[in-house]
Amino acid sequence: MNAPIADQLPVVVIGAGPIGLAAAAHLVERGIEPLVLEAGPSAATAVRDWSHVRLFSTWAELVDPAAEKLLAPTGWIRPDGTTYPTGGDWAERYLQPLADVLGNRVRFGATVTGAARAGRDRIVDSGRNEQPFTVHLTHADGREERITARAVIDASGTWSVPGPIGADGLPALGERTAAERISYRVPDLTDPAVRARYAGRRTAVVGSGASAFTALASLADLAKDEDGTHAVWILRRGIGAGTYGGGEADELPARGALGLRAKAAVEAGHATAATGFRTEAVERSAHGGLVLVAEDGRRLDPVDEIIVLTGFRPDLSFLSEIRLGLDERLQAPTALAPLIDPNVHSCGTVYPHGVNELSHPEKDVYLVGMKSYGRAPTFLAMTGYEQVRSVAASLAGDQEAAERVELTLPETGVCGGAGLFDDSDPDSDAARSGEGGGCCAAPTTLQIGIGAPAPSDGGC
Known part of the structure; x- marks a missing residue:
């Protein structure tokens, strides 16, 4: 042509x-x-x-x-x-x-x-x-x-195309049949219908990045107002020094603040963590709850809802x-x-x-x-x-x-995800280094929880 x-x-x-x-x-x-x-x-x-x-x-x-x-x-x-x-x-x-x-x-x-x-x-x-x-x-x-x-x-x-629950990158057994009780987005708890879905219920949150932190923080806020609300945080690795980011010393305050809120949710008892848990199946309990089953055979207590934030x-x-x-x-x-x-x-x-x-x-x-x-x-x-x-x-x-490069970026980058960041050993080099979570431009004042930062600014 x-x-x-x-x-x-x-x-x-x-x-x-x-x-x-x-x-x-x-x-x-x-x-x-x-x-x-x-x-x-x-x-x-x-x-x-x-x-x-x-x-x-x-x-x-x-x-x-x-x-x-x-x-x-x-x-x-x-x-x-x-x-x-x-x-x-x-x-x-x-x-x-x-x-x-x-x-x-x-x-x-x-x-x-x-x-x-x-x-x-x-x-x-x-x-x-x-x-x-x-x-x-x-x-x-x-x-x-x-x-x-x-x-x-x-x-x-x-x-x-959100990532599935399955640790092998494919949908877990039973994930599709339980679709009506699984969400792949950070819930908007200011919406009355969404709030009612999670209020007073046990919710599994699968993921280890900023989106998971945001969901945990939001559910912790909900738990303060609605008795019986509880989050079960599913982590494919163990909890180490880097699980929650760098906290107040984090070079990216947004990540640090979100991590601190997730940590506070666990320490306050609004969330419990299941570590080293690589999901293989989602089963139904005798009373209709959803049971997550790990590759090593571990079975968690039933939950009412699942939020999958695996990228x-x-x-x-x-x-x-x-x-x-x-x-x-x-x-x-x-x-x-x-x-x-x-x-x-x-x-x-x-x-x-x-x-x-x-x-x-x-x-x-x-x-x-x-x-x-x-x-x-x-x-x-x-x-x-x-x-x-x-x-x-x-x-x-x-x-x-x-x-020609016409842009100077703030200190940012890629964190968390797979590979060495998926290490289940909390004493590993990756865990000790504080690597994990999401990275974006660093603000100085943050609102965490409802209206909390997104894991990225990227596009659709």
Whole structure:
């Protein structure tokens, strides 16, 4: 396909979350026409799912510069940069206005079901790079459509594919049949219906990161008001010096504060911990409770509800005809994976990165935002904004700008998760070092519990 015709085609951006909308803003700034396809009915559908949770980053770190330039002529007023929004604030006060100013460049109710090179499945080499992309989508009314694109930027995130209870990465036996009593999200206990679901009941919380800390803190608050409320904290490793983060000495106050609240919940008796517990099955007791069974045969007392907070993973199903280069463990781009691998990193800096680390064997296809991190546990919005700035520059032919780093990150990184952070020995090097939990930008004043920080700023 010759360049003039290709230049007339849009760049398809999958997902109207923070990173997808920022990608569109950077493309517009570069004179490239974007088309954002969002499965949900509004901008930031995934962010709205955790609208009650407060982010770790301040407003100053959550507004993309190119997006702000688009918003400025509309009279949009930037929120106080020193304050910390909830997910709902982020969606209503920034992301939806950004989608509105992009106008018909954003389509809602459009679910991408596939992407491929026009006339070429993933096997065919001949003429591949000269062909545009075809993006297959289904509208909310069931109508199908095919869109031709010059490039594809996948910013669809990982929110739709939470990790299961099973310690082997697969659903535990009985997990699917108990689905009506299992949640994979931090509960919003300000919602009367959600509050009633957990009030006066025993709830298992599975996970060891910031989301689990937040759930434990919220349930502990509920226990103070509702007799009989109790949390059972399921940990695949033992409790050591690093289980609750660094506390008041933590270089990331948000993580430290959350860890202290989780620790307080256990010490106050609002939660008990089951350590070294790798779940194999979920069974029903004689009285209808749910019994978690470990790989070593241990059985816990029945619980009424289960909250599973074991991370997320990317949905790669609609990219099956695209030639991706992904790390075999993290499912992140091959060049990016070493920078974010929780088997290697603690909470050191994840260096800003761009088009070079995000490129795949398939030219002009990019996974950005939380999707680019695959199964790595943490992500900063600022990192995603830098990613899409670089990608947009590359698509515009400005390789010098694409390869130039234009972001200085706070001390942050990837923590917890698998590998050495999944060590069951509380006296191990990993446990003693204090590695674990989630990492994000470090605020100075925090509200923990209802409206507590989210485990990441990443996108949907």
